Amino acid sequence: MMWYTECGKDGDVVLSSRVRLARNLKGIPFPARADEKQQEEVLTRCKNAVLESGSTLADTVKYIDLSVMQDYEKQAIAERHLISPQMMDSRIKRGLLLSDDNRLSILLNEEDHIRIQAMAAGFDLDACFSLADRVDDLIEESVEYAFDEQIGYLTCCPTNAGTGMRASVMVHLPGLTISGTINQMIDSLSQLGVTVRGLFGEGSKATGYLYQISNQLTLGAAEEDILEKFKQIVESVIGKEREMRTRLYNTDKYKLEDRLMRSYGILSHAVLLSSEEAMKRLSDVRMGIELGIIKNIKLEQLNEVTYEILPANIMLKYNLPDANERDLKRAEIVRERMCS
Amino acid sequence: MMWYTECGKDGDVVLSSRVRLARNLKGIPFPARADEKQQEEVLTRCKNAVLESGSTLADTVKYIDLSVMQDYEKQAIAERHLISPQMMDSRIKRGLLLSDDNRLSILLNEEDHIRIQAMAAGFDLDACFSLADRVDDLIEESVEYAFDEQIGYLTCCPTNAGTGMRASVMVHLPGLTISGTINQMIDSLSQLGVTVRGLFGEGSKATGYLYQISNQLTLGAAEEDILEKFKQIVESVIGKEREMRTRLYNTDKYKLEDRLMRSYGILSHAVLLSSEEAMKRLSDVRMGIELGIIKNIKLEQLNEVTYEILPANIMLKYNLPDANERDLKRAEIVRERMCS
Numbered sequence: 001m002m003w004y005t006e007c008g009k010d011g012d013v014v015l016s017s018r019v020r021l022a023r024n025l026k027g028i029p030f031p032a033r034a035d036e037k038q039q040e041e042v043l044t045r046c047k048n049a050v051l052e053s054g055s056t057l058a059d060t061v062k063y064i065d066l067s068v069m070q071d072y073e074k075q076a077i078a079e080r081h082l083i084s085p086q087m088m089d090s091r092i093k094r095g096l097l098l099s100d101d102n103r104l105s106i107l108l109n110e111e112d113h114i115r116i117q118a119m120a121a122g123f124d125l126d127a128c129f130s131l132a133d134r135v136d137d138l139i140e141e142s143v144e145y146a147f148d149e150q151i152g153y154l155t156c157c158p159t160n161a162g163t164g165m166r167a168s169v170m171v172h173l174p175g176l177t178i179s180g181t182i183n184q185m186i187d188s189l190s191q192l193g194v195t196v197r198g199l200f201g202e203g204s205k206a207t208g209y210l211y212q213i214s215n216q217l218t219l220g221a222a223e224e225d226i227l228e229k230f231k232q233i234v235e236s237v238i239g240k241e242r243e244m245r246t247r248l249y250n251t252d253k254y255k256l257e258d259r260l261m262r263s264y265g266i267l268s269h270a271v272l273l274s275s276e277e278a279m280k281r282l283s284d285v286r287m288g289i290e291l292g293i294i295k296n297i298k299l300e301q302l303n304e305v306t307y308e309i310l311p312a313n314i315m316l317k318y319n320l321p322d323a324n325e326r327d328l329k330r331a332e333i334v335r336e337r338m339c340s
Numbered sequence: 341m342m343w344y345t346e347c348g349k350d351g352d353v354v355l356s357s358r359v360r361l362a363r364n365l366k367g368i369p370f371p372a373r374a375d376e377k378q379q380e381e382v383l384t385r386c387k388n389a390v391l392e393s394g395s396t397l398a399d400t401v402k403y404i405d406l407s408v409m410q411d412y413e414k415q416a417i418a419e420r421h422l423i424s425p426q427m428m429d430s431r432i433k434r435g436l437l438l439s440d441d442n443r444l445s446i447l448l449n450e451e452d453h454i455r456i457q458a459m460a461a462g463f464d465l466d467a468c469f470s471l472a473d474r475v476d477d478l479i480e481e482s483v484e485y486a487f488d489e490q491i492g493y494l495t496c497c498p499t500n501a502g503t504g505m506r507a508s509v510m511v512h513l514p515g516l517t518i519s520g521t522i523n524q525m526i527d528s529l530s531q532l533g534v535t536v537r538g539l540f541g542e543g544s545k546a547t548g549y550l551y552q553i554s555n556q557l558t559l560g561a562a563e564e565d566i567l568e569k570f571k572q573i574v575e576s577v578i579g580k581e582r583e584m585r586t587r588l589y590n591t592d593k594y595k596l597e598d599r600l601m602r603s604y605g606i607l608s609h610a611v612l613l614s615s616e617e618a619m620k621r622l623s624d625v626r627m628g629i630e631l632g633i634i635k636n637i638k639l640e641q642l643n644e645v646t647y648e649i650l651p652a653n654i655m656l657k658y659n660l661p662d663a664n665e666r667d668l669k670r671a672e673i674v675r676e677r678m679c680s
Binding site for chain 1: 594595597598601602604605606607608609610611612664668671
């Protein structure tokens with residue numbers, strides 16, 4: 001089962017958790033500086049390190065050669081956060097090891113040689129770290145990482161050096177956004193070494209109240225300590241968000257209900273739907289479910305549809321290069337999901 | 341059964357038909373010129389002419405003294421077109437004879453002493469005329485009308501003199517309105533002695549593509565001939581409206597469907613609804629039903645709700661003087677109607 005068809009712990013605020021570890025092979029330049037042969041060597045060695053490990057994990061993972069993929073195919077897996085947008089650039093030979101349930105994706109020759117990325121539904125960074133750590137050990141059985149006793153793991157960008165770890169959660173913050181307290185929170189979190197961004201990472205805008213919160217600190221502390229501190233910060237965001245939702249609801253119950261129910265009505269009836277509108281209205285429906293106003297849909301149903309309706313995913317599944325035809329198909333998909 | 345819970349002939353375009361006859365008693369000044377005693381005499385004589393006629397009709401009609409009604413109560417029956425807005429003015433003693441099914445209303449001391457008004461669902465002016473004519477004969481059994489051999493029936497306003505008859509239909513013209521051909525049609529109809537107005541008569545704007553079409557000619561021809569000519573004109577409007585709907589639908593099917601379905605979605609989910617928005621969106625839903633896009637609602641259901649949600653009707657039924665509370669109640673009523 002795909003991870004995003006589940007609704008995990010604190011699923012009313014946290015859609016998903018993610019931990020990624022940046023690693024590089026010793027003695028080979030970082031991808032952007034490596035020649036073609038070296039890039040290929042990275043792909044082969046890392047691929048073999050996992051697939052030929054004899055581990056049970058190897059059976060659930062397949063290798064994907066990004067150089068033979070169409071742009072929209074790469075875009076589709078980027079929309080699902082399985083690869084980063086940087087991986088779209090085809091000037092470097094790139095590969096991906098992906099588990100059947102999409103919980104684990106290992107990006108090869110992104111900014112670093114190896115980026116181990118583990119995802120989970122809801123607020124479950126421990127599960128992510130545990131999976132990423134296991135894969136890290138597995139790869140290290142057959143390759144030697146670039147490592148410095150003083151610094152830790154060496155990475156292309158110095159901000160990732162040390163643990164090479166970045167933890168993040170995708171959160172739904174309508175309460176903090178509508179009440180206008182989000183900007184103040186973003187400022188105070190940044191002083192704690194935590195950034196808040198839009199759904200698609202750096203520089204992207206928040207779509208439908210969805211944000212990514214991630215730790216920036218990678219150096220000078222053990223993974224477990226960094227993770228623990230980050231988890232506490234996320235807990236406090238969850239608490240504040242729930243508080244603001246309740247306050248918002250109590251201030252003008254009917255106006256809020258009206259807005260959320262209208263979005264639900266539109267999603268379950270519209271014939272044409274842009275991805276932008278769909279994301280916004282799905283966010284309203286999500287809030288409606290979280291507040292107990294909308295009862296006949298489950299959060300899990302929303303998690304899947306949130307990815308399904310993104311442009312490249314529709315293009316990939318239904319082969320629709322025309323944006324109008326995608327709007328028609330998107331509305332159809334959403335209507336079906338809203339009814340079940 | 342109330343007439344507006346039915347869907348009559350050509351119900352996809354014509355919501356209702358109406359015929360009214362203006363009559364005055366001989367030897368008594370028109371209501372605005374009559375003194376209080378004379379006004380009361382009109383009320384008593386007309387009331388008795390119907391209620392004490394011994395006719396079967398008398399059993400189904402009740403007398404309502406407008407002078408003891410609250411403004412919002414009068415407003416509520418005006419919203420249902422049972423009295424004209426002029427009847428709201430309490431400086432003249434006014435009365436109403438109303439049949440149980442609301443098909444017949446006899447306005448006493450409006451602009452004329454007597455205005456016999458007969459309504460029917462759909463396009464059925466013959467039924468209206470036949471009922472009004474029968475009541476006219478009944479009243480004439482016991483009172484003498486102001487009548488001139490040359491002119492015909494004498495009326496307060498000379499434009500009503502002669503037959504004293506005005507026929508009208510309430511029509512739904514989204515095709516002609518959206519396509520922009522309505523203004524041209526209004527111009528050419530006015531040259532035929534036919535006027536097109538908004539839902540609430542003279543000077544009112546069209547609400548949700550609803551219009552009133554009525555004949556202006558009352559003089560120089562027999563009732564039957566005037567009616568026949570007017571019916572032909574309405575037939576041609578019906579034909580043109582259907583043509584424009586089909587054309588509109590064929591031009592951009594999905595865009596139109598999207599609009600109509602969104603209105604349906606909003607009406608079946610909104611928590612707050614103004615009467616203006618409700619009328620517009622109900623009109624979209626009506627069009628959706630007429631085009632076969634919306635299948636689980638019947639036109640009859642819309643006819644009733646169209647009246648039910650008007651401000652004074654909600655005020656009257658639920659005693660809600662606050663507009664916000666009415667918006668809440670209106671949304672509730674509409675949601676229920678959209679579900680059945």
